[in-house]
Amino acid sequence: MKSTDELKVNLTWLIFFRISIPLLCFVELFSFWSDFIIFYSNNELIKTDIVNAYTDSNSLSLFDLYNFLKIKFDLSASYLLYVRSIIIVYCISLLLVILGLLTKMSTIFCIFFQLLITKSYPEIQSGYDYFTTLCFFYIFISQLI
């Protein structure tokens, strides 16, 4: 049996882990905030349909989801507005994980939106993105215990 002090240390580590990973995501997001739209909008650097020309069928991209919403729910918002809304929802779920509110649900949202954003532009994906997905999964597992 572990002593209560040992359990306390582990709990502090889990809280630190739960807060630091979303904070890292915020740092990454805001480090290229003013360039974000250049990469993800439809008429700036590279057109979205060209970027998504040979993406993996296992992953859902922003463009796929936009087309799905447009066909199924007759979405009238522009692509740019839709991308901005996704970013806002992602930021809210990161904030919820930091605050520890609805952590299980918001961690799942974080994984979903993080993958949705990174897999939409696989060419600018780095090892860091895999690391954050992995960490979010660990945060989710730690919430089950």
Place this chain on the structure above:
Amino acid sequence: MTLKSNWYSQNKKYIIIGVIFLYFFYIVLGAFDSTLQSQAESYGKKYVQPRVINWLLNNKITSRLNRYTGLEVGYGYFAPNVRAKFFLDIIVDSNIISPRFNTFEGKMKYENQLGEIFSNFYDNDTTSEISTLKKKVDNLKIVNIVEYALKTNQIKKFYRIRVLGYCLDNNSLKDYRNGLVEKKLILKKIDLK
């Protein structure tokens, strides 16, 4: 609801152990597979993935599971990996321009993207349909980048545009001491009129 939560609280321990066991099983399996692959490649042989491993790793459910748990690339990213730096010179008449970004991170991501685009040009397979299609798409991407560079540099009139994609062929330490300058390894030349 109570029945459900009771069942979960009673079996919570086993569920978590099961999930963690499955997770580590896939880590070990992925590591085993990539070791076999690199071993075969180092001897110049083609690696044929055993049918069981192929089914376990590449079926639809597990590949999605690997993606959403971050296991997709295993733990390979912890290894030091310094990739070559790629450049794209857009020569408008006689001036060299490049796309403008507001942040350093944006510029880094653009260079990363160039690396990904140019890596397809190393592929000398001209018979494969996918390879040819990828090259066509990559050409379109370069044209898009040129358009963006012209837009950000506010160039509206020009006579001729040449695009030169290259990476630096690094010298050995001996060459470096003898004062040899890094050579440009040309990967792509496009002439747009």
